Amino acid sequence: MVTISRKIISIIPVEIATVYYQARDRGMVTKCSSITQAQDYWDYLVSLAYEATDYLREATVPPKGGCQPRDPAYYAMQRDVKHTLQCKDNLNALAKSGTDWKKALPAGYATLYNLGELATELLGK
Numbered sequence: 009m010v011t012i013s014r015k016i017i018s019i020i021p022v023e024i025a026t027v028y029y030q031a032r033d034r035g036m037v038t039k040c041s042s043i044t045q046a047q048d049y050w051d052y053l054v055s056l057a058y059e060a061t062d063y064l065r066e067a068t069v070p071p072k073g074g075c076q077p078r079d080p081a082y083y084a085m086q087r088d089v090k091h092t093l094q095c096k097d098n099l100n101a102l103a104k105s106g107t108d109w110k111k112a113l114p115a116g117y118a119t120l121y122n123l124g125e126l127a128t129e130l131l132g133k
Contacts, residue, residue, distance in 0.1 A: 023067075025060040025085055028053070035121035043103045049120040050096040057089040098127035105131060 031053055040046050061082075068079035077083075102109060102123075109123060112130050117123075 023060075024056065024063045025081065028056040028060045028085075028088070031056055032121060036119055038120045040118050040120050040123050043099070043109060043123070046120050046123045047096075047099060047103060050092070050099055050124050054089075054092055054096050057085070057092045061085050061089055095124035095127065098131065099124045102127040102131055107131065 035049055035053065038049075064079070064082045064085050068082045070076045070078055107130055109127075109130055110118065113123065113126060117126065
């Protein structure tokens with residue numbers, strides 16, 4: 009008789025907030041070739057931010073009857089959602105303005121994330 013040993017692998021679900029931060033970090037190093045590419049990236053980032061907020065809202069429900077606040081991760085994600093939306097809106101305004109963003113951005117900053125971050129300054133707001 010032959011006995012086969014099997015390993016039981018437990019799969020731990022990755023929090024969507026982690027996926028959001030990983031996508032943000034990858035956008036910091038991914039070169040941007042067109043403004044529509046950056047707009048697609050920021051749309052994706054916004055959708056991840058909303059999903060992460062929903063997840064954290066459910067995962068950090070304060071106990072009933074108490075006056076304890078939610079987990080700090082929830083409030084940090086709320087801050088990041090607001091910032092992500094603001095960058096996305098500024099990037100969309102930059103796309104409509106017709107500003108030559110490739111000349112305005114230094115070579116090392118021409119990434120998907122940095123274009124959204126610097127859109128406010130490129131617009132002169």
